[in-house]
Amino acid sequence: MFDQFDALLLARFQFAFTVSFHFIFPSFSIGLASYLAVLEGLWLWTGREVYLNLFKYWLKIFALAFAMGVVSGIVMSYQFGTNWSVFSDKAGPIIGPLMAYEVMTAFFLEAGFLGIMLFGMGRVGRKLHFAATLAVAVGTFISAFWILSANSWMQTPVGYAVNEAGQFVPQDWWAIIFNPSFPYRLVHTVMAAYLTTALVVGGVGAWHLLRERTNKGARVMFSMAMGMISVVAPLQILAGDMHGLNTLEHQPAKVMAMEGHFKSHPDGAPLILFGIPDQEAGTVRNAIEIPKASSLILKHDLDAPLNGLDTVDRANWPYVPVVFWSFRIMVGLGFAMLGLGMLGLWARFRGRLYDWRPLHWLALAMGPAGFVAVIAGWVTTEVGRQPFTVYGLLKTAASASPLEAPAVAASLLTFIVVYFIVFGAGTGYILKLMGKAPHPGETGPEAGRDPIRTAGITPAPAVSPARTLGAEA
Amino acid sequence: MTPLLDLPTLWAFVIAFAVFAYVVMDGFDLGIGILFPFFEPGPERDSAMNSVAPVWDGNETWLVLGGGGLMATFPLAYAIILPALYAPIIAMVLALIFRGVAFEFRWRDPGHRRYWDVAFTTGSIVATLAQGITLGALLQGIVVEGRSYAGGWWDWLTPFSLLVGVSLVIGYALLGATWLVMKTEGAVQNHSFRLAGKLALGLIACIGLVSAATPFLSGAYYERWFAWPQVLFTAQVPLLVGLCSGALLVSVVRRWEYWPFLLTLGLFALCLLGLGVSMFPYVVPNAVTIHQAAAPPASLQFMLVGASVLIPIILAYTGYSYWVFRGKTGHEGYH
Numbered sequence: 001m002f003d004q005f006d007a008l009l010l011a012r013f014q015f016a017f018t019v020s021f022h023f024i025f026p027s028f029s030i031g032l033a034s035y036l037a038v039l040e041g042l043w044l045w046t047g048r049e050v051y052l053n054l055f056k057y058w059l060k061i062f063a064l065a066f067a068m069g070v071v072s073g074i075v076m077s078y079q080f081g082t083n084w085s086v087f088s089d090k091a092g093p094i095i096g097p098l099m100a101y102e103v104m105t106a107f108f109l110e111a112g113f114l115g116i117m118l119f120g121m122g123r124v125g126r127k128l129h130f131a132a133t134l135a136v137a138v139g140t141f142i143s144a145f146w147i148l149s150a151n152s153w154m155q156t157p158v159g160y161a162v163n164e165a166g167q168f169v170p171q172d173w174w175a176i177i178f179n180p181s182f183p184y185r186l187v188h189t190v191m192a193a194y195l196t197t198a199l200v201v202g203g204v205g206a207w208h209l210l211r212e213r214t215n216k217g218a219r220v221m222f223s224m225a226m227g228m229i230s231v232v233a234p235l236q237i238l239a240g241d242m243h244g245l246n247t248l249e250h251q252p253a254k255v256m257a258m259e260g261h262f263k264s265h266p267d268g269a270p271l272i273l274f275g276i277p278d279q280e281a282g283t284v285r286n287a288i289e290i291p292k293a294s295s296l297i298l299k300h301d302l303d304a305p306l307n308g309l310d311t312v313d314r315a316n317w318p319y320v321p322v323v324f325w326s327f328r329i330m331v332g333l334g335f336a337m338l339g340l341g342m343l344g345l346w347a348r349f350r351g352r353l354y355d356w357r358p359l360h361w362l363a364l365a366m367g368p369a370g371f372v373a374v375i376a377g378w379v380t381t382e383v384g385r386q387p388f389t390v391y392g393l394l395k396t397a398a399s400a401s402p403l404e405a406p407a408v409a410a411s412l413l414t415f416i417v418v419y420f421i422v423f424g425a426g427t428g429y430i431l432k433l434m435g436k437a438p439h440p441g442e443t444g445p446e447a448g449r450d451p452i453r454t455a456g457i458t459p460a461p462a463v464s465p466a467r468t469l470g471a472e473a
Numbered sequence: 474m475t476p477l478l479d480l481p482t483l484w485a486f487v488i489a490f491a492v493f494a495y496v497v498m499d500g501f502d503l504g505i506g507i508l509f510p511f512f513e514p515g516p517e518r519d520s521a522m523n524s525v526a527p528v529w530d531g532n533e534t535w536l537v538l539g540g541g542g543l544m545a546t547f548p549l550a551y552a553i554i555l556p557a558l559y560a561p562i563i564a565m566v567l568a569l570i571f572r573g574v575a576f577e578f579r580w581r582d583p584g585h586r587r588y589w590d591v592a593f594t595t596g597s598i599v600a601t602l603a604q605g606i607t608l609g610a611l612l613q614g615i616v617v618e619g620r621s622y623a624g625g626w627w628d629w630l631t632p633f634s635l636l637v638g639v640s641l642v643i644g645y646a647l648l649g650a651t652w653l654v655m656k657t658e659g660a661v662q663n664h665s666f667r668l669a670g671k672l673a674l675g676l677i678a679c680i681g682l683v684s685a686a687t688p689f690l691s692g693a694y695y696e697r698w699f700a701w702p703q704v705l706f707t708a709q710v711p712l713l714v715g716l717c718s719g720a721l722l723v724s725v726v727r728r729w730e731y732w733p734f735l736l737t738l739g740l741f742a743l744c745l746l747g748l749g750v751s752m753f754p755y756v757v758p759n760a761v762t763i764h765q766a767a768a769p770p771a772s773l774q775f776m777l778v779g780a781s782v783l784i785p786i787i788l789a790y791t792g793y794s795y796w797v798f799r800g801k802t803g804h805e806g807y808h
Contacts, residue, residue: 006749019709038600039498047647062579063577064578064581067530067573067574067576067577068574070530070533070573071569071570071573071574072570073537074533074536074566074569074570075566075567075570076566077537077540077541078540078562078566080544080551081540081543081544081552081554081555081556081562082552082556082562082563084695085552085553085555085556085621085622086552086621088544088548088551088552088555089548089549089551089552089620089621090548090767091547091551092549092551093545093768093769093771093772094544095544096541096544096545096546096548096772097545097768097775097776099541099544099545100538100541100542100545100546100776100780101537101545101776101779103534103537103541103542103780104538104779104780104783104784104787106785107534107537107538108531108534108538108783108787108790109790110790111533112531112794113786113790113794114530114531114793115526115527115530115531115794115797116529116797117796118527118798119526119798120527120798122795124797124799163769165620165770167548167593169769169771169772170771170775171771171772172770173775193703200521212582215509221713231475263632273552287481289667301586359775369768400624401552401555401556401559401621402556402621402622402623403556403559404626407559407560407626411559411563414563414567415567418567418570418571420779422570422571422574424575425578425582426574426577426578427508429577429578429581431581432581433581442798449747453676
């Protein structure tokens, strides 16, 4: 009995660990792929050298981030089977096809055109190369579409029946794909990816502006990033609010945990800003509250009644402290991003975007904030969904593989060691690339030249150097 | 009364195709990793790696389709096989991590290039060995009770599964060597020809051993291969393997550039066919058939719509990507 629980806990920890690591890379590469497409498009349109240099500068970083995203993603696609085999058996008929569509519509597209995007500059024409960049960018977006559809279905399952083997059988694919929480989750996550990337680009731009105020590349990337943040941060807060209302409708227990509402409030619930949730006692200690504000936010009415976890069977409570704190980290960072965006706007109108050093320091400090917010948001939604894998229908405890604790412990330990070595090194390389200032004549991760002699199936393509992206003067 | 080609059977073929596509494509780039230590650091290794750098990512995606596809189409088989092969599967994904990042990292960090080269080779060998062991363990049978795996955590480790594992390492190495014969010239090509000769002999010996052992793993396999009059059909497989092997050796000795790779692929295709003869209609041998494991028709139909449109498109642009990077590979100037 204890062994079983132990293996379950270890399997959950392993999943949380590997997903958190993995999630960092797509949330960066979704935004970066779009940014690269914009840069290349601007270069083709305006012919300005600085865009090409920035494209090549960020392409090197993208290549590293993408490779790490791919390898950590393969882990995820097999972990469903190794550690969560009962879930795979039962939810496979619904989750499986959604993920298969992700592979067929997105992974292959990204992987197939990535080679051309990274190494094909000297081999295909400009427009074809731009098409490859667009294909990769669109691929990352399609990937987000399917994976969030699958995840959202697990949060708000509809359109299914259950057969005699206990499997979820699809009844209405349209309802499954566009399940009630999917649109909110998709918008919120994709905007999070854009914000994350903008913060990184802005941080890198700020770092180089602090060292060399006149660097043209640094100016352009800082300006673009600050512009992006000032537009997306407020939209993201709006989307987050709508997502929250949707969650209240479909997963009320999650919102109760986020808000720290152990008790019901029949005449207006307070907004708990800070406090220490005590799961055992079912209360939030030392709470600092704004009376009735929670009702105002969630119901748009000061006196609207709000239910608390006391209306939910205690066996179905999520672990409140984690959800409560991760939610506050996410929201706090979201408002900090809004602040950064507004300061950026203010500096721009005053014509001081490139020489107001406090702004650059702030942008630099906020560089990694997107990653923290994304992980915190993910923890909020996933821990808040507990104790279920398929909300209200399949418990996490009933989803795991029949594994022994030592097997899970050994694999978990190996994952931790390997991830810290590999992704530690990779992050180091990315930071090293970011530490170098963008300059004219960036090389990018390109093949540079054609093969010395092109024997083989056919001769090399006769693309004149002047027409190719990769041609260097 | 089942029709000849119902949905589960059709999907079994699609999954088999994905597995074969994976072997065809990732096989040679894993093979290059396996052979890496045989090449001199510097230009030889650089051009070996350059020959696959633009395409490896797409190649590996077939593995994701194989795994994800199995979960989608035969969820019960996925739920039984993966826990049964817990250790090799985990080893495989970890090895693929090292190998995958080595493509980028070795260029980014010349100071530690030696270590990333070791990671590339070790990752490629371990991933291949794990895939071979997985196949061998599946073939020798998995203990099933109800809807889940009921054996021990080391059941997969047998002389037979190790034999299949080693065979696959030799097989992928041969794919890698024959790929390099096509994609390189000069010293690397000469080197690859020499390796290809030895590896071809090794692979042929391994195929012989595995084929000889398989019918004795279970009575059912023996039946499927040797029952009269089926044997008239099944006997064609070893005959073709013999012909293909002979042609492969000739092509290597005569230093033909393309035939060694194609004939090695031919051998792999025949081995897959042999595997099909042994296992069909089971997906977990002698325990779960493809019909028992199949997802509900609503799932299979939904995916079939997409797969029938998307897989040809995928093959088309994958082909295009190979076309862009056709010709011999240089060793300069990557990254």
